[in-house]
Amino acid sequence: MGKNELEVLKGISLEIFKNEYVALMGPSGSGKSTLMNIIGCLDTASAGSYILSEKDVSKMTDNELAEVRNQEIGFVFQQFNLLPRLTALENVALPLVYAGMGRRQRNEKARQVMEMVSLTDRSHHKPNELSGGQCQRVAIARALVNDPSIILADEPTGNLDTRTSYEIMEIFDKIHSAGNTIVLVTHETDIANHARRIVRLRDGMIESDAPNPDRHRDLKEDLVTV
16 A cells, blocks of 8 residues: 555464365455465465465466466356356356367366356356356356366355355355365355354454364264264
């Protein structure tokens, strides 16, 4: 902010393991959006280090960070961020264009991930022809298409009604069960409760970091049932 510096995150130390499902929570101004941007390689911390898949991304150039974002991170945003002139299939395949994959191969891969989110019948529709829930399914498929190390979801149900939000979170549950790592940023407790671990931030610091008791209770019940 000009010559003024605002310290947003204050000595945060956080470790996320492969195939974890973590929710970042906190009130406005707690630092969760800044932390999300650093995890997603959209921002670089002014101090400290960030290791992603054994690479120190905190020392990378802008071009190197762009490559990491394309290869390692799948983004799902509240606003969907779909290109209006492209079909659902073309939106999903877009990261593969930047990765240099041929048209036939990338369309085939895009169809596979669209099937995962139950949207194959809407492949050739444009975003303005889709519902909010369908647009978010397209965004999730786009996040998955590059087989990223992390799925980073920022308030993924913020623009959706309750029923559609539940359907979207069921998709995230399936994605996690398939072996993906998910970091979910939300201020809604019912959405965070889908995660296995909840990290709460306040005033730029980690207030608590613990397993989600509701999810662990569900897992125990499943084990008993089996």
